[in-house]
Amino acid sequence: MSKILEGLKYSESHEWVKVEGNVAYIGVSDFAQKEMGDITYVDLPAEGDDVVAGEEFGALESVKAASDLFSPVSGVVVAVNGELEDTPEKVNEDAYAAWIIKVEMSNPSEVDALMDAAAYQSFIGE
């Protein structure tokens, strides 16, 4: 069984969002990291890049596959988790501690369209 945290919002492409005021931390779910297997590389955007809800902002690579990361919200990247460049395994170790980008949201209401923990639980059907 994959871990799902209460209080976070989830996208259908398996990203989680943690909202703090106007800022959103974005990572991938425990389910996603398990499906990917050992993560070997995290392709990060640059600080200051624009992200658009539903569009790609980076990628994860594992031994099995490369998978695009999709932003659940629109806005500007105000920080990236540079630690993941050298230690991508942190995504496997704790997917919810390993945030990938921090976004200043331009339209915080986009969060409402995402799933809560219970909805995500039934979405992945475990």
Place this chain on the structure above:
Amino acid sequence: MKYYDKLIFELSQEGRKGYSLPVNKFPQSPELPVQLQRASAPRLPQVSEPEVVRHYNNLSQMNFGVDTGFYPLGSCTMKYNPKINEEVCALPGFAGLHPLMPARLTQGACKVYEAMNAALAEITGMHTFTFEPCAGAHGELTGLMLMRTYHMMRGDLKRTKVIVPDSAHGTNPASAAVCGLEVVEVKSLENGRIDVEALKPLLTDEVAGIMMTNPNTLGLFETQILEIAKLVHGAGGLLYYDGANMNPMLGVVRPGDMGFDIMHLNLHKTFSTPHGGGGPGSGPVGMTEEVAKGLSQIKVSGFHGNFGVILRAYAYILSIGKEHLKEVGQYSVLSANYIKECLKDVYKLPIEGVCKHEFVFDGLVNDGGHDDVHGATTLDVAKRLLDYGFHAPTIYFPLLFHQSLMIEPTETESKETIDAFIEVMRKIAAEAAEDPTLLQSAPHNTVISRPDETTAARNPILKYWDTL
């Protein structure tokens, strides 16, 4: 198999050599700038001639290829490469060619290009081909450049998007991105085919075209292709055919007749030239007369592509003959369906029905126990196959399923070989149900068992000297 795992560097002994060169009488060239001169000699292995010969012979004994065994690598068409192709290629008149020779000395080669162009045009229903691209993805890029040029020549500059199905080969979106086009994904239906209703709203006046593989990467024929062609053309776009899966279509269905405007062929797959290990390949691009108007604006090779590969493919076409080429596709389809039907009770078949030259299982029916860590996975099945002397199939592609295992037997395997493979696959399924750890720790009979792929990817060591 003899156990041999030495690196040539490990054989090195100070002062040993396998050559004898005269003393260099010339002073060091003063023209070479200091920063480009070596500060120290390269650290090459110091070995004698017999050591070099034995080293590489021993390594080659451990090689697995289509000349040593069955190689059911889905989407790669690892068919047997007839040796007559090599004989033709080795004829001195061909082997001694150079692209800068005067035209009067290269007429034979020109004739091969011309005849091959006519043969491929007839097989595919295209108007003409360019032979410059040196591989499939190179062909895709060339084809998309032609697509872009076609729209630009009509003054239609808005078309910057390319539609790609979610089942596509990864090279399709990559080629589109390299060509400066934006990729739009279209979903597949439950039956593995493109969702035509989902396609319709994507067909705006910004769409340059669609890239399709038919049969697709699930080995399934896109039955709606004529409707899709009508819709895409109606919206002003073009259709690109990824020829990676052309094998079952040979002599049966032509991309031109399905409505495709541009396509590439993988001569190294469909037309039996050796590949794997990165080439050499050949990805000629075919096109309609309308698209060919832009061909003179595109140059993707220094000369005329990989002539040796084109020549081998031509030898293959001639030696099989027009009347038998159709059987290539038919037997490849028969072999694939036979394996599928014989194994679908022990491997999950996500989509029922007749496949073309390949098909995809979604892991084992009984993986021997499911907890948080899984029972035996597709990876474990593939590793276990090595113990029984078969090459592993393509795994974890396409991405539509979690445990994809993609088998393509090709037409060149005998029933005995195919039956032996089926027997082993059934045996592995039974092993998984009984004791999945046997698979999880496989392979047991190979020189190296499971390399640590994760560490290799995270911290690659690319130079021998870095290991000391």
